Amino acid sequence: MKAKHQRLILALVALGGVAGAGVLAASALRDEAAYFRTPVEVQGGKAGVGEAMRLGGMVAKGSIVRQADGLTIRFVATDGKAAVPVEYKGIVPDLFGEESGMVADGRMRADGVFVADRILAKHDERYMPPQMGEMPKNMKAPAAT
Amino acid sequence: MHAYANPTRFLAIAKPLTPWLLGVGLLLVLGGAWAGLAMVPGDYKQGETARILYVHVPSAWLGMGGWTSLAVAGLVQLVWRHPLSGIAARAIAVPGMLFTALCLATGSIWGRPTWGTWWEWDGRMTSMLVLLFLYAGFIALTSGDDGQRQGGSLSRGAAIYALVGAINIPIINRSVVWWNSLHQGPSITLRGSSIDGALLWPLGLTLFGFSLLFGAIVLMRMRRIIADNRVSARLRRLADEED
Numbered sequence: 001m002k003a004k005h006q007r008l009i010l011a012l013v014a015l016g017g018v019a020g021a022g023v024l025a026a027s028a029l030r031d032e033a034a035y036f037r038t039p040v041e042v043q044g045g046k047a048g049v050g051e052a053m054r055l056g057g058m059v060a061k062g063s064i065v066r067q068a069d070g071l072t073i074r075f076v077a078t079d080g081k082a083a084v085p086v087e088y089k090g091i092v093p094d095l096f097g098e099e100s101g102m103v104a105d106g107r108m109r110a111d112g113v114f115v116a117d118r119i120l121a122k123h124d125e126r127y128m129p130p131q132m133g134e135m136p137k138n139m140k141a142p143a144a145t
Numbered sequence: 146m147h148a149y150a151n152p153t154r155f156l157a158i159a160k161p162l163t164p165w166l167l168g169v170g171l172l173l174v175l176g177g178a179w180a181g182l183a184m185v186p187g188d189y190k191q192g193e194t195a196r197i198l199y200v201h202v203p204s205a206w207l208g209m210g211g212w213t214s215l216a217v218a219g220l221v222q223l224v225w226r227h228p229l230s231g232i233a234a235r236a237i238a239v240p241g242m243l244f245t246a247l248c249l250a251t252g253s254i255w256g257r258p259t260w261g262t263w264w265e266w267d268g269r270m271t272s273m274l275v276l277l278f279l280y281a282g283f284i285a286l287t288s289g290d291d292g293q294r295q296g297g298s299l300s301r302g303a304a305i306y307a308l309v310g311a312i313n314i315p316i317i318n319r320s321v322v323w324w325n326s327l328h329q330g331p332s333i334t335l336r337g338s339s340i341d342g343a344l345l346w347p348l349g350l351t352l353f354g355f356s357l358l359f360g361a362i363v364l365m366r367m368r369r370i371i372a373d374n375r376v377s378a379r380l381r382r383l384a385d386e387e388d
Contacts, residue, residue: 008224015220015308022312026323034325035267056325093261095190103327120260125332127195128341129186 036103040082042114049108055084056103056122064098077102077114088116095121152371155229159364166361173354180347188344197255198340199347203355204248208276209314211241211359212307215283216314219307222299229367231298234307235287236366240359242280249273260327268320269328272313279310297370 026033036056037047047053057077064075072089075098086104096102101122106115181199188195218234221227252270253263264270286306292298299307321330332340340348 004224004226011220011223011308015311018309019312022316026316026319030323033268033323035265035327036325038325093259095259096261100190120262120265120327122327123191123259123329125329126339126341127188127191127198127332127344129343130189 038079038082039077039084040079042084042108043082047108049110052105052107054103054105055086055114055116056101057084059096059098059100059102061098074113077104084114085112086114086116088119090119092119093121095123097121100124152228152232152374156368156371159368163361163364163368166357166364170354170357170359170361173350174358175354177347177350177352177354180350185344185347191259194255194258195344197251199351201248201251201255202348203352204244204251205273206352207355207359208241208245208248208273209317210356211237211244212276212279212310213314215241215307216311219299219304222304223301223308226298228296228298231292231296231304232367232370233363234283234299234303235297235370236363238280238284238287239366240362242277242284244355244359245273245277245280249277265327267326267328268324269317269326272317272320276313276317279313283307283310296374 036054039055039057041047042053042055047055055077057079060076060078060083064073066073069089072087073092074085074087076083077086078084086106088104088106096119101124103120103122104114104116105118109115177199181196185196187193215234215237218230218237221230222234249270252273256265257263283303283306286303287299290300290303292300292303320326321328332338338345
């Protein structure tokens with residue numbers, strides 16, 4: 001066996017080993033590296049009352065209700081499997097709206113309402129011209145899941 | 146392939162190729178920018194801010210593609226010790242880092258109006274920042290080292306560093322799939338694009354154009370390193386003759 005073949009095998013074996021370690025580390029980080037928790041995780045007991053966390057989900061259709069003080073909003077965050085009511089006092093980003101994604105920083109209150117200190121809008125992977133955005137949902141390009 | 150690893154043969158190809166890559170690349174980038182800014186409509190939801198994708202996506206592609214080629218050059222250096230591989234790796238590092246920085250900057254500028262924040266520590270953004278630091282580390286590791294004075298080859302440490310750093314590339318790519326992230330999932334996959342065709346075509350122009358520009362920059366930097374090597378070799382010879 002020539003020296004360069006030895007080096008090639010050594011380099012590939014080492015690379016495979018490091019790549020395997022990387023994949024193991026990434027999958028071990030699965031929960032820790034998640035940027036937010038989903039409603040089903042929150043209701044499954046992954047969030048203690050008062051624990052600082054992020055909740056991410058879709059804003060349920062027709063759920064945004066502005067409270068009497070004019071500043072506080074309430075809405076329901078859902079992932080299709082579970083739903084968590086959210087309360088937030090402040091200004092939301094322009095792209096925040098019903099049937100689109102959002103991420104909220106905050107904590108669960110004892111009554112099961114998530115009290116947010118900050119809300120970010122999450123954009124999905126679809127990009128299209130305005131006239132198509134107004135078309136019925138079933139005519140839009142299918143979103144990759 | 147071995148034939149092209151010879152610097153003289155490489156120069157015979159690189160020299161006429163450079164202006165073509167540069168010229169066509171510039172034309173495509175300018176055309177794509179014009180189309181993206183003035184011809185296509187804004188996004189149905191984000192409006193005008195979506196147009197930054199015509200720079201953001203090519204930057205991300207080149208930042209990641211740059212490290213992938215750096216790792217291949219590192220492997221070639223380790224195994225075959227081709228004289229050009231180290232030179233190529235040195236030439237790629239700076240534009241790769243530049244495009245990575247451009248990707249982070251445009252993403253941040255887009256994130257403020259879209260998400261409502263300049264920066265969040267989500268999987269995609271963090272792994273991309275790690276890539277920027279990897280480039281910085283590689284440049285620091287290969288600047289003014291012995292290899293630079295001896296023909297541009299990489300030290301074993303630098304070549305291994307380039308290979309190990311490549312693990313970050315699939316992590317960046319998969320970060321939005323593996324982990325909940327603020328960054329949206331992939332728009333363009335093997336199954337198709339969720340960017341509508343009406344908004345997609347200028348991206349093809351800028352993606353290809355920036356790639357050609359990247360190639361031109363790499364060739365120019367490689368030629369400069371080879372020229373530097375020749376100058377220093379000649380100076381060494383002259384100094385020896387005087388002795």
